[in-house]
Amino acid sequence: MKEFKLKYGCNPNQAQARIYMADGSELPIKILGGRPGYINFLDAFNSWQLVKELKEATGLPAATSFKHVSPTSAAVGKVLSETLKKAYFVDDIKGLDDSLIACAYARARGTDRLCSFGDFIALSDVCDETTARIIKREVSDGVIAPGYTDEALEILKAKKKGNYNVIEIDPDYSPAEIETRQVFGVSFEQSHNEMKIDQSLTENIVTDNKDLPEEAKMDMIIAMIALKYTQSNSVCFAEGGQCIGIGAGQQSRIHCTRLAAGKADTWHLRQHEKVLNLPFKKGIARAVRDNAIDGYINEYEEDVCAEGNWQKYFSEQPQPLTKEEKQEYLSSLKGGVLASDAFFPFSDSIERARMSGADYVVQPGGSVRDDEVISGCNKYNMVMVFNGVRLFHH
Secondary structure, three states: OOEEEEEOOOOOOOOOOOEEOOOOOOOOOEEEEEEHHHHHHHHHHHHHHHHHHHHHOOOEEEEEEEEEEEEEEEEEEEOHHHHHHHHHHOOOOOHHOOOOHHHHHHHHHHHHHOOOOOOOEEEOOOOOOOHHOOOOOOOEEEEOOOEEEEEHHHHHHHHHOOOOOHHHHHHOOOOOEEEEEEOOOEEEEEEEEOOOOHHHOOEEEOOOOOOOOOOHHHHHHHHHHHOOOOOOOOOEEEEEEEEEHHHHOOOOHHHHHHHHHHHHHHHHOOOEEEEEEEEEOOOOOOOHHHHHHHHHOOOOOOOOOOOOOOHHOOOOOOOOOOOHHHHHHHHHHOOOOEEEOOOOOOOOHHHHHHHHHHEEEOOOOOOOOHHHHHHHHHOOOOOEEOOOOOOOOO
């Protein structure tokens, strides 16, 4: 297949849309189900690069959940604790512990369930039946992987009445060294971003505390690779082999950090005993439950515990998760990683990150206020690495 005509571009009024290889060669994909659109392919190709690099860097199967050209999370294949299985609503998936690629996607999808609603999925390894069974019951636009077992393909091709987007990509495909794009009729050209992210980028420790565990190094690598494919400015929190909060596309660094930290806090609080034991009504839709949990934790638009509201979600009125309980829970956090795609111009991001349990920081360095940011880390005995690499993505 040398060309694929799309239904339309980013929006329905952009009727002329296609993907093709400029040199006339075959596309490196096969479409096994559905009819992917313009944005689907943007997500598919960006997300595939992310998981391919994660697999190469860690040696573990990797998965990501993508929305609007940025990951909601990314993770490597580590068996989930019973608490995480319950928080991610996969404790009923049989054989989960036996499939590391399924564990990776369960983590990626479960991290930020509001943002991953309607996601595009990328898997570094062949999609097996266990992974397909997780995908089957979630609202999702499509998946890209280097292959599918017969059982997995049968499950996925039946999703959305046969309209679910299933893409198989050639795992050996490499893009041309020079990439081009057009904006407002003007052509841009640059070399493809081949920056290799590995442990060598975790060696330049600039703080007084230089104790950087191997687990934190891996989380730094995962976070940096995720940021490489996240719309800038961007900041990522990572812990336990996965991203737990991503702040993307903000104009200021502190807003990125606040957004990512808020998501990380929600991820942690979803493991609180009160949240895990919320008495949901039988048959409640998964998306409705996810919104109710977010409301229960963050108290945004609706007090889900209030009279007249709780009856929509719960079989009995739950006790609120108080501000004091949340503060107590979050104050005990430690061991998290904070990564940034560009330098921190002020120490305010360090202050906010510490409130969300970050003990390790990786960033390019190069600000005129580097000393101030280093001092901010030293104040809390945090470890900070200067990797010397900017990871902007647009």
